[in-house]
Amino acid sequence: MTINTEVQGRPSRPKSQKWEAELVEIIDETPDIKTFRFHKPENWTFIPGQYVMVYFPEVFGKKNRAYSIASSPTDPDYIDLSIKLYGVFTHHIWNLREGSGWQLKGPYGRFHIDNESDDPLLLLGAGVGITPLMSMIRWATLTKSDRKILLLYSNKRPKDILYKTELIMLERMNPNLRIIYTLTRLGDKLKYTWPGLTGRIDADMIKNEVLRWQEENGLEKATPTSYGCGPIPMLETMEKVLLELNWSKEKIHYEKFW
Numbered sequence: 001m002t003i004n005t006e007v008q009g010r011p012s013r014p015k016s017q018k019w020e021a022e023l024v025e026i027i028d029e030t031p032d033i034k035t036f037r038f039h040k041p042e043n044w045t046f047i048p049g050q051y052v053m054v055y056f057p058e059v060f061g062k063k064n065r066a067y068s069i070a071s072s073p074t075d076p077d078y079i080d081l082s083i084k085l086y087g088v089f090t091h092h093i094w095n096l097r098e099g100s101g102w103q104l105k106g107p108y109g110r111f112h113i114d115n116e117s118d119d120p121l122l123l124l125g126a127g128v129g130i131t132p133l134m135s136m137i138r139w140a141t142l143t144k145s146d147r148k149i150l151l152l153y154s155n156k157r158p159k160d161i162l163y164k165t166e167l168i169m170l171e172r173m174n175p176n177l178r179i180i181y182t183l184t185r186l187g188d189k190l191k192y193t194w195p196g197l198t199g200r201i202d203a204d205m206i207k208n209e210v211l212r213w214q215e216e217n218g219l220e221k222a223t224p225t226s227y228g229c230g231p232i233p234m235l236e237t238m239e240k241v242l243l244e245l246n247w248s249k250e251k252i253h254y255e256k257f258w
């Protein structure tokens with residue numbers, strides 16, 4: 001399935017609009033991340049990877065914050081935003097209940113999947129930075145896309161892994177999806193039993209996992225498109241390593257949250 005974003009005969013991104021969105025559900029995800037679910041306006045869509053701006057004009061005036069849409073555009077009814085508790089804005093959000101009114105505006109952003117391409121996808125995420133990548137993975141799985149996907153996902157502790165249960169399910173449902181987890185604060189309890197990788201996503205980890213994935217999937221000659229979302233050092237390392245591996249610069253994309 002491709003998302004029809006054609007405007008007057010030329011391909012473009014979906015038009016943004018502002019709407020009053022009722023919060024219909026709050027889902028506890030990790031100790032400091034919750035998912036907030038809203039009804040979608042009729043005929044409104046987005047491309048996996050894009051974000052919306054959130055406003056609470058009565059409280060913050062024109063001050064706003066951006067949140068990547070974590071759900072798939074194939075969901076006919078809802079959009080999900082997964083938000084980490086941090087500063088002023090997110091503390092306000094934490095006090096809101098189902099039924100509260102939010103002002104949302106979007107979609108925005110060029111960090112989105114090319115939904116007409118067959119390129120394999122390399123996704124690098126850290127913590128809550130998985131949100132735009134999750135939209136891509138959900139979309140690719142629900143549309144039964146043939147695209148090979150490798151997600152390299154870093155977190156501090158097992159309990160911080162956002163969407164943990166769903167990611168396991170998606171990997172079972174989607175034979176083209178491979179997920180590699182790495183933890184930076186393993187602790188003594190899991191030291192000998194944790195089956196994933198340990199430490200931050202660094203140059204060696206990216207290189208080793210990408211080369212292994214390409215070899216296992218016969219992708220040595222393909223030039224995958226990559227999307228990274230997380231701390232700036234991880235994004236800089238990703239660009240450096242992929243350029244060393246002769247990937248094309250136009251196919252290396254990032255989203256910076258702060």
Ligand SMILES: Cc1cc2nc3c(=O)[nH]c(=O)nc-3n(C[C@H](O)[C@H](O)[C@H](O)COP(=O)(O)OP(=O)(O)OC[C@H]3O[C@@H](n4cnc5c(N)ncnc54)[C@H](O)[C@@H]3O)c2cc1C
Pocket residue numbers: 051065066067068069081082083084085086087088089090091128131132255256257258
């Ligand atoms: C395109 C885009 C998409 C985004 N998508 C998401 C998303 O899906 N989920 C989400 O939770 N956030 C997302 N963000 C970040 C979000 O917009 C806010 O910056 C965040 O929620 C913090 O807002 P706050 O008012 O609570 O904190 P602030 O009071 O603004 O925080 C104070 C300072 O902390 C820094 N900061 C904020 N959060 C963090 C953090 N977690 N780690 C390290 N430093 C931080 C900021 O740079 C700021 O200087 C996105 C940002 C962008 C630009």
